[in-house]
Amino acid sequence: MQKSLARRGGDVTIRPATPADVHKIIDVNLATLPEHYSDSFFAELLRDSPETFIVAVLGGETIGYVMCRIEYGFSSIRRFGLGRKGHIVSLAVLVSCREKGVGTGLVQEALNGMRKRGCSEAYLEVRVGNVSAVHLYERLQFRIVSELPGYYRDGEPAILMSLSLEPKAG
Numbered sequence: 499m500q501k502s503l504a505r506r507g508g509d510v511t512i513r514p515a516t517p518a519d520v521h522k523i524i525d526v527n528l529a530t531l532p533e534h535y536s537d538s539f540f541a542e543l544l545r546d547s548p549e550t551f552i553v554a555v556l557g558g559e560t561i562g563y564v565m566c567r568i569e570y571g572f573s574s575i576r577r578f579g580l581g582r583k584g585h586i587v588s589l590a591v592l593v594s595c596r597e598k599g600v601g602t603g604l605v606q607e608a609l610n611g612m613r614k615r616g617c618s619e620a621y622l623e624v625r626v627g628n629v630s631a632v633h634l635y636e637r638l639q640f641r642i643v644s645e646l647p648g649y650y651r652d653g654e655p656a657i658l659m660s661l662s663l664e665p666k667a668g
């Protein structure tokens with residue numbers, strides 16, 4: 499599925515990534531985040547969870563991505579018990595394209611993919627100091643579950659955030 503979002507500064511297309519997108523996605527990752535991964539890790543997540551590996555494209559240029567892993571295990575919110583979960587592994591938008599709703603659109607599309615894969619929950623880790631990312635997730639109704647001390651290589655703690663994807667009763 500392909501979504502075209504009319505945004506300030508041009509039309510941004512938000513769509514599932516393809517193998518041809520991976521090298522440009524890696525460039526965005528290198529330019530925006532201190533957490534980097536091997537090329538094979540990107541390819542593996544795309545192969546295993548294509549519905550939740552989403553790219554944002556503007557004028558033929560890759561400007562953002564979100565990649566996730568579908569997992570099975572205990573919920574980060576205990577009352578959900580065991581189940582299928584969508585783990586947001588990495589999200590980034592180029593600095594020049596931020597604050598136009600692209601990050602939000604990427605996560606919303608990944609959440610749709612998780613629902614299609616039967617996930618009952620989405621979760622992620624984010625640096626405690628990453629205010630804009632925490633805000634973005636809170637606007638999408640993610641809740642803070644706990645803090646993970648020393649989670650990142652440089653010693654910064656992470657916040658674990660989670661969102662129920664179960665249909666609301668009533």
Ligand SMILES: CC(C)(COP(=O)(O)OP(=O)(O)OC[C@H]1O[C@@H](n2cnc3c(N)ncnc32)[C@H](O)[C@@H]1OP(=O)(O)O)[C@@H](O)C(=O)NCCC(=O)NCCS
Pocket residue numbers: 506530531588589590591592595596597598599600601602603622623624625628629630631633634637
């Ligand atoms: C976190 C990140 C992905 C957000 O991307 P983004 O495209 O700027 O996200 P959005 O535009 O959807 O939302 C960001 C802000 O812009 C605002 N915004 C959205 N559309 C807007 C518009 N049309 N006009 C003005 N502001 C707008 C949102 O309200 C939001 O404000 P908030 O921070 O007060 O909540 C981006 O900052 C980034 O790549 N950071 C570095 C990597 C990173 O930290 N990744 C997350 C790791 S978990």
